[in-house]
Amino acid sequence: MNNVATPIHSVSVDLSHSSEAKELFMIVKGRLASLSESSPEFEFLYPIYLKLLEAAILLESLEE
Numbered sequence: 001m002n003n004v005a006t007p008i009h010s011v012s013v014d015l016s017h018s019s020e021a022k023e024l025f026m027i028v029k030g031r032l033a034s035l036s037e038s039s040p041e042f043e044f045l046y047p048i049y050l051k052l053l054e055a056a057i058l059l060e061s062l063e064e
Contacts, residue, residue, distance in 0.1 A: 018059035025052040 015021045028049045035042040 015055055015059060018056050018063055021052055021056035021059055025049065025056055028052060 013024075015024075028045055032042060032045055032049055035045075
């Protein structure tokens with residue numbers, strides 16, 4: 001991946017249900033599992049992984 005070092009200024013993802021956040025979270029989690037923690041791709045994806053976890057927790061709390 002040549003553009004991993006390119007900073008993301010803003011990405012907006014509209015998630016309407018916790019299941020959507022969980023599914024995307026699991027995809028990113030699976031990819032992270034195959035990467036070295038020192039790789040640029042891991043460093044790029046890990047903050048996204050954390051945001052998806054927060055989104056899933058928030059959406060679950062709203063659905064209760």
